[in-house]
Amino acid sequence: MITYEEALRIVLDHARVLEPERVPLRDAANRVLAEDVPSDIDMPPFDKAAMDGYACRRADLPGPLRVIGVVQAGRPPAGGIGPGECMKIMTGAVVPPGADCVIMVEYTEPAGSSAVHFTKRDTDTNICVRGEDTTTGDIVLRRGTRIGPQQIGLLASVGCVRPLVARRPRVGVIATGDELVEPDRQPGPAEIRTSNSVQLCVHIEEAGAIVAYYGIARDEADALDTIVRRALSENDVVVLSGGVSMGDFDFVPDTLRKNGIDILFDSVAVKPGKPTTFGVGASTYCIGLPGNPVSTFVQCELLVKPFLYALMGREYAPALFRAPLATPYRRKKADRQGWFPASVAESGEVTPIDYHGPAHLGAVGCANALMMIPRGVPEFEKGALVSVRPI
Ligand code: AMP
Ligand code: MG
Numbered sequence: 516m517i518t519y520e521e522a523l524r525i526v527l528d529h530a531r532v533l534e535p536e537r538v539p540l541r542d543a544a545n546r547v548l549a550e551d552v553p554s555d556i557d558m559p560p561f562d563k564a565a566m567d568g569y570a571c572r573r574a575d576l577p578g579p580l581r582v583i584g585v586v587q588a589g590r591p592p593a594g595g596i597g598p599g600e601c602m603k604i605m606t607g608a609v610v611p612p613g614a615d616c617v618i619m620v621e622y623t624e625p626a627g628s629s630a631v632h633f634t635k636r637d638t639d640t641n642i643c644v645r646g647e648d649t650t651t652g653d654i655v656l657r658r659g660t661r662i663g664p665q666q667i668g669l670l671a672s673v674g675c676v677r678p679l680v681a682r683r684p685r686v687g688v689i690a691t692g693d694e695l696v697e698p699d700r701q702p703g704p705a706e707i708r709t710s711n712s713v714q715l716c717v718h719i720e721e722a723g724a725i726v727a728y729y730g731i732a733r734d735e736a737d738a739l740d741t742i743v744r745r746a747l748s749e750n751d752v753v754v755l756s757g758g759v760s761m762g763d764f765d766f767v768p769d770t771l772r773k774n775g776i777d778i779l780f781d782s783v784a785v786k787p788g789k790p791t792t793f794g795v796g797a798s799t800y801c802i803g804l805p806g807n808p809v810s811t812f813v814q815c816e817l818l819v820k821p822f823l824y825a826l827m828g829r830e831y832a833p834a835l836f837r838a839p840l841a842t843p844y845r846r847k848k849a850d851r852q853g854w855f856p857a858s859v860a861e862s863g864e865v866t867p868i869d870y871h872g873p874a875h876l877g878a879v880g881c882a883n884a885l886m887m888i889p890r891g892v893p894e895f896e897k898g899a900l901v902s903v904r905p906i
Pocket of ligand 2 (some may be wrong): 520691692693734757806
C-alpha cells in the first residue's frame, strides 16, 4: 500500500501530454492553454479617462475652466488643452494632450455659460495611463492555464482568436457489478442503482475530458473483457468503477493485465478508496476505482482529475487551506489518510458531516469540502486546524 503522495507522483509522472490543437476562441472555454500568449498592444492603448468629467491641468484647479470641447469614447480628441482650459470627457475616451487629470462631473458646477468650477479641494488623477496594465509583448497568459471566462476575455483583448489548447482526453467510463441497474429502473430485491456511472461521467467532464459511457459490465470475466477491449480501443483513458477489491468476482485487475495494461499500483493508503488501481498500456491508461460512491468521488478528486489535467499539460493545484474544527473529531482507525465530507461555514469553522462510510453518498451530497485527516492521527480537539479542500 502506497501513500497518496506516492500514488499522485506515479500518476503524474506517467501522464504524457496530449498533442495541442488550435480552436476558435469560444471553443477554448474550459480547455488548457498550450502556449504562452503575448499581448499585441499596450493596455490601455492610450491615456484613458477613468471617469466622466472634465480633462484639465491640475495647476488650474479650482478654476474656472473654459470648456473648449467634448471628447467622446471612440473618437480621438480634436486638439489639446492649454492653461485655464478643459474638455468635457467621457469614461473610456482619449485624454487630450496637455491635460494631467480628469475631474469628476459630480464635483463641478457651471461657471457662466461655457466654463466650470471644481467644487472639491483635491482630485485623483482619474487617468489610466497607456501601458499601465500591459505593454506590447508582455506574456498575459502562460501555457498550462485553464481557460475560464476571465481568461477568454483576456485572450480576446490581445487579439488571440485561435488559441493553441491541449486536446481533450477521451475517457471511457465503465461501471461493473451484477447488482447494478441503470437509474431509470426500479432495483430488484438485491439490486442498487448505478450512481457512479453518471457521477463519474460528470466529474470527468468537469475536468475538461470527453466522456463515453459504456454501460454496466457484468461480474463475469468474458463480458468485462469485451467492454474493456472496446473502451481501450476508443479512448485515451478508461475509468472503471467497482471490481477492484478482493472479492471472488472482482475481475478488473486480471482483465486489465490481459489487455496489456501494466498495473503500477492497486492500493493507496487513503480512506475511502483504498483499492484504487492505476495501470498504463502502450497508448492508454486505466484507472480502477472502488465501487462505493464516496470512494469513487474522493478518488476522482484526488487522482483522476489531477491525472486528466496532467494529460492536458496543467498542473492542478486545488485550494487546500487550514481551518479550525467547530467540534472535536475522533476516528477508530488511523492507518490511512482520511478525506471526509465536511461543511465549512462563512466564519471559517469546519464541521465534519455525519458520515456512515463509503456508501453514504448523502453525506457528500450536502458537503462543501473534504476534510483531510493525516495518517496516524485518530483525533482532533475542537479548534484544531485541519486541512480542507473545497468541493
Ligand atoms: P466493489 O468495489 O465492486 O466491491 O463494490 C463496492 C460497493 O460499491 C458495493 O456495495 C457495490 O454495490 C457498490 N457499487 C459498485 N458499483 C457501484 C455503482 N456503479 N454505483 C453505486 N454503487 C456501486
Ligand atoms: Mg462489484
